[in-house]
């Protein structure tokens with residue numbers, strides 16, 4: 147695989163006016179993405195993912211720092227059709243059919259992908275004769291995907307592409323995307339779903355408050371964010387509670403006790419083998435919770451340094 151950098155961000159910052167002050171949406175990001183990589187951009191609401199994507203697409207300029215796309219400026223790369231985006235929003239004409247929409251946009255490009263090929267690759271061929279107005283949200287997303295493919299882009303950027311899709315539509319969507327990745331396209335997608343990152347991206351970039359909190363192989367990033375909730379029925383003594391390791395938080399709900407932990411395996415092993423706790427349940431924490439945990443850990447680490 148060619149591993150030349152296709153996107154390079156250096157010291158990128160962007161803020162917006164907010165209530166008399168300014169909010170730092172992206173606050174000093176360095177990021178290099180190589181050809182053929184599939185990268186998930188993760189982060190809670192307001193982390194700065196969309197602002198970062200907008201700068202890669204030349205929709206917003208950084209206040210400081212540089213963004214290089216395919217050896218040129220984002221705008222030039224977009225104009226040349228070498229980078230394409232599937233954004234959450236974007237007007238579609240309701241009265242056209244799906245195929246008519248693809249045909250119309252294809253006619254605006256110099257050397258577009260064939261209409262049927264784009265419909266096939268995006269999974270929109272099955273409903274190509276349907277009017278846009280009667281397409282579901284997921285189908286409209288596939289149509290946007292078909293449009294994004296028309297310039298045969300080397301890089302595809304997707305901002306929460308499966309928002310509003312049900313589980314089946316989401317699976318089908320990622321199947322189509324996988325073929326594209328297998329063919330060597332570079333793909334960057336923002337998502338709130340950690341599972342999507344795990345299933346589809348080898349690399350994950352975790353953002354919070356405008357900065358990159360973690361960047362590496364998805365399973366490693368997942369482990370770092372892998373907080374879970376362990377719940378048991380148990381009446382521990384104070385000494386037993388003090389003995390517990392890997393516990394970040396304890397809450398009592400009647401006879402049940404809920405622990406937040408960064409190592410559910412060790413904690414459950416201890417509880418089941420060394421105590422009389424029973425009725426044990428383990429639930430992965432939400433991504434937002436994982437982020438709060440990681441942010442707190444990072445703040446502690448910085449404070450201690």
Ligand SMILES: Nc1ncnc2c1ncn2[C@@H]1O[C@H](COP(=O)(O)OP(=O)(O)OP(=O)(O)O)[C@@H](O)[C@H]1O
Nearest residue numbers: 162163169171189190191192193194195196197198
């Ligand atoms: N045009 C704007 N004007 C003012 N503030 C903005 C603007 N765009 C983004 N922001 C602020 O910048 C911060 C980062 O927003 P951004 O949309 O990039 O985050 P995000 O990670 O994409 O969030 P989400 O997952 O909710 O889409 C937020 O505090 C947001 O309110």
